[in-house]
Amino acid sequence: MSQAEAGVLTVVPQLPQRRTQTTVGFLALFRSELTLTFRRARTIALLGILAALPVLIGVVVKVETGGPGEGPAFIAQVSQNGLFLVFTALAVALPVFLPMTVGVVAGDSIAGEASTGTLRYLLVAPAGRTRLLAAKFTAALAFCLAATLAVALTALLTGAALFPLGQVTLLSGDTIGLAAALLRALLVAGVVAASLAGLVAIGLFVSTLTGSGIAAMATTVGLVLLVQILDTFPQLHAIQPFLFTHQWLSFSDLLRQPMHWDNVLQNLGLQALYVAVFGSAAWARFTSRDITA
Amino acid sequence: MTGAPTQGQAAPDDVIRTSGLTKRFRGGQLAVDGLDLTVPRGSVFGFLGPNGSGKTTTIRMLMGLIAPTSGVATVLGSPMPQAVGSVLPRVGALIEGPALYGYLSGRDNLARFDAADPTADPRTRALRVTEALERVGLTAAAGKKARAYSLGMKQRLGLASALLQPRELLVLDEPTNGLDPQGMREIRSLVREVAAEGTTVFLSSHLLDEIEQVCTHAAVMSKGRLVVQGTVSELAARAQGRLVVRTPDVALAAEVLGGRQVTDLRTDQARVDGVTGSLGDDELPKLCAALVEAGVRVHGFGVERGTLEDAFVALTGEGFDVAG
Numbered sequence: 147m148s149q150a151e152a153g154v155l156t157v158v159p160q161l162p163q164r165r166t167q168t169t170v171g172f173l174a175l176f177r178s179e180l181t182l183t184f185r186r187a188r189t190i191a192l193l194g195i196l197a198a199l200p201v202l203i204g205v206v207v208k209v210e211t212g213g214p215g216e217g218p219a220f221i222a223q224v225s226q227n228g229l230f231l232v233f234t235a236l237a238v239a240l241p242v243f244l245p246m247t248v249g250v251v252a253g254d255s256i257a258g259e260a261s262t263g264t265l266r267y268l269l270v271a272p273a274g275r276t277r278l279l280a281a282k283f284t285a286a287l288a289f290c291l292a293a294t295l296a297v298a299l300t301a302l303l304t305g306a307a308l309f310p311l312g313q314v315t316l317l318s319g320d321t322i323g324l325a326a327a328l329l330r331a332l333l334v335a336g337v338v339a340a341s342l343a344g345l346v347a348i349g350l351f352v353s354t355l356t357g358s359g360i361a362a363m364a365t366t367v368g369l370v371l372l373v374q375i376l377d378t379f380p381q382l383h384a385i386q387p388f389l390f391t392h393q394w395l396s397f398s399d400l401l402r403q404p405m406h407w408d409n410v411l412q413n414l415g416l417q418a419l420y421v422a423v424f425g426s427a428a429w430a431r432f433t434s435r436d437i438t439a
Numbered sequence: 440m441t442g443a444p445t446q447g448q449a450a451p452d453d454v455i456r457t458s459g460l461t462k463r464f465r466g467g468q469l470a471v472d473g474l475d476l477t478v479p480r481g482s483v484f485g486f487l488g489p490n491g492s493g494k495t496t497t498i499r500m501l502m503g504l505i506a507p508t509s510g511v512a513t514v515l516g517s518p519m520p521q522a523v524g525s526v527l528p529r530v531g532a533l534i535e536g537p538a539l540y541g542y543l544s545g546r547d548n549l550a551r552f553d554a555a556d557p558t559a560d561p562r563t564r565a566l567r568v569t570e571a572l573e574r575v576g577l578t579a580a581a582g583k584k585a586r587a588y589s590l591g592m593k594q595r596l597g598l599a600s601a602l603l604q605p606r607e608l609l610v611l612d613e614p615t616n617g618l619d620p621q622g623m624r625e626i627r628s629l630v631r632e633v634a635a636e637g638t639t640v641f642l643s644s645h646l647l648d649e650i651e652q653v654c655t656h657a658a659v660m661s662k663g664r665l666v667v668q669g670t671v672s673e674l675a676a677r678a679q680g681r682l683v684v685r686t687p688d689v690a691l692a693a694e695v696l697g698g699r700q701v702t703d704l705r706t707d708q709a710r711v712d713g714v715t716g717s718l719g720d721d722e723l724p725k726l727c728a729a730l731v732e733a734g735v736r737v738h739g740f741g742v743e744r745g746t747l748e749d750a751f752v753a754l755t756g757e758g759f760d761v762a763g
C-alpha cells in the first residue's frame with residue numbers, strides 16, 4: 147500500500163500527549179458507580195420500600211398490643227422498648243426484602259449495562275474489565291449497607307415515636323443502658339449488611355452470564371428463595387451449614403451478655419468464602435467473555 | 440516499516456494492521472475470515488461492506504471487545520486485545536450506534552464515560568465535557584435526560600464521547616445513521632476537521648457517496664473477507680467509465696455503437712450507454728461523428744466517470760442492475 151500513503155502523509159500529524167493512569171483517575175469509576183447507583187430512581191424506590199417496612203411493623207404492633215400471639219423474632223419486646231423494633235425489622239427484612247433488593251442491584255450490575263449497550267462504551271473508554279467489576283462490587287456492597295441502614299434507622303425512629311425507649315433487657319436477661327444498646331444496634335446492622343456480601347458476589351457472577359438485566363435479577367432473587375427452602379429440609383442437614391443464608395439470623399447472638407460470636411463469625415467466614423468463589427468466577431467469566439452486545 | 444516495535448511518541452506508519460484476523464463464533468459462523476487490513480496514519484479510511492459482511496465484528500476485535508479466533512490485530516502499534524489499557528485512551532470510538540444512560544442528562548452521560556477512562560483527569564472533566572458538547576452542537580440540550588433525545592441527538596452525544604480527549608484514532612461505525620441531511624453534512628465536516636488535526640479516522644459506512652466525499656482510503660468487505668483496499672481514487676478508477684449518449688433515436692444509436700466495439704450496451708428512454716473499453720480518447724470524436732452520420736439526433740455525448748458505487752457493486756457482486 148506504499149503508493150497509497152504518499153498523498154496523505156505530506157502533513158506530519160501532531161500526536162496528542164500520551165496520558166498515563168492516575169490514582170484519582172482510577173478511583174473516578176468507583177465514585178461514578180456509587181453516584182450512578184444512588185441517583186437512580188429505582189434505587190431510591192427500593193430504599194423507600196425497605197424504609198416503609200419497619201413503619202408498617204411498628205404500627206401493627208402498636209395497634210395489636212395485648213394478645214400474646216406469635217410473630218417474628220423480638221416482636222414481643224417491641225412494645226416494652228422501641229429499640230427492639232430495629233431487631234424485629236432486620237429479622238423480617240433479612241430473609242426476603244433485603245436479598246430481593248440486593249439481588250436487583252447486583253444482578254443488574256453488568257447485565258444491565260450489557261443490555262443497554264453502555265458496557266461496550268465503558269470498556270472502550272477503557273474502564274478495564276477487572277476495574278469495572280471491582281467498581282460494581284463496591285457499589286453493590288455500599289447498597290447493602292444503605293439498605294440495611296434504611297431499615298434500621300426508620301425502625302429506630304418509628305420505635306422511638308411509638309414506644310418507650312430506655313434501658314434494654316437483653317436476651318440473656320442482663321440489662322444495658324440505651325447508649326450501649328444503640329451501639330449494639332449499629333453492630334447488628336453492620337453484621338446484617340455484611341451477611342449480604344455473598345449474595346452480592348453471586349449476583350455479580352450471574353450478571354456476567356447474561357445480556358439481560360431482568361434475567362439476571364430474577365435468577366439471583368430466585369436463588370435466594372431456593373437456598374432458603376433447601377435450608378428447611380432436614381434431609382439436607384449435611385450441606386446446610388454451607389448455604390449462604392444458613393447463619394443469617396445469627397445476629398441475635400449479639401444481643402446477649404457476653405456476645406456469642408461463634409455463629410456470627412461462621413456467617414462472616416461463609417460470606418467471605420462465597421465472595422472469593424463467586425467473585426473469582428465472575429472475574430474469570432467477565433475478563434474472557436466476548437462483548438457482542 | 441522496519442518491523443521493530445515502536446516506542447514512545449514515535450508514530451508507527453500504520454495505525455491499524457491486521458494479519459490473518461479471523462473470528463468464528465461459537466455457533467460455527469465464520470464472521471471474519473483471514474482479514475489483512477492496513478490503515479495508514481493520517482488517512483480517513485472508509486470501511487465498506489453490505490450488512491453481515493463482518494465490519495462490526497472486525498471493529499469489535501480492533502477495540503478489544505471480542506477476542507480473535509486466530510490472527511493478529513495491531514492498533515497504534517500494540518496487539519489487541521492484550522494492550523487495551525494503553526491503546527484505548529488514545530482511541531475514540533462509536534460502535535454500532537450510540538448507547539446511553541436514559542436517566543442521565545447528556546452532560547452526565549459524558550462525565551460517566553470519561554470517568555471510565557483511568558487516564559482522564561477529573562479536574563478537567565467538566566471543561567472537556569462542555570467542549571465536546573459544543574463541538575457536536577448539543578450545548579442547548581446538554582441538561583436534558585438522554586431518553587428524551589432523538590436518534591440524531593444520541594448519535595451526536597456518542598460522537599461527543601469519542602471526542603472527549605484529543606485522539607490518535609477515531610473509529611466511527613455508521614456515524615451518520617439516523618441523522619437528517621443537515622446533520623450528515625455537519626458530521627462530515629466534523630470528520631474532516633478532526634482529520635485535519637492529524638487524527639486518523641476509521642469510518643464504516645454503507646453510504647458510498649459518504650465514503651467518496653470524506654475518505655482518502657477505503658477497504659471493501661464481503662462475506663467476512665477483504666475484497667480490496669486502496670485509495671479511494673484508485674478504487675473508483677477500477678470502475679470503468681461509461682460512454683453516455685442522449686438521443687431520441689435509441690435503437691439506431693445502440694446499433695451504431697455496437698458496431699464500433701462499444702460493449703455492455705444498456706438502453707433507456709432517450710439514453711444509451713456502454714463501456715468503451717479499449718477505445719482510446721481520440722476514438723471518441725469518430726464515434727460521435729459516426730452517430731451523426733447514421734442520422735442519430737445526438738442531444739448529449741460524453742463519458743461518465745466511474746464511481747465508487749460502480750466499483751463496489753462490481754467487487755461484491757451485489758448485482759449490476761442496482762445502478763440502472
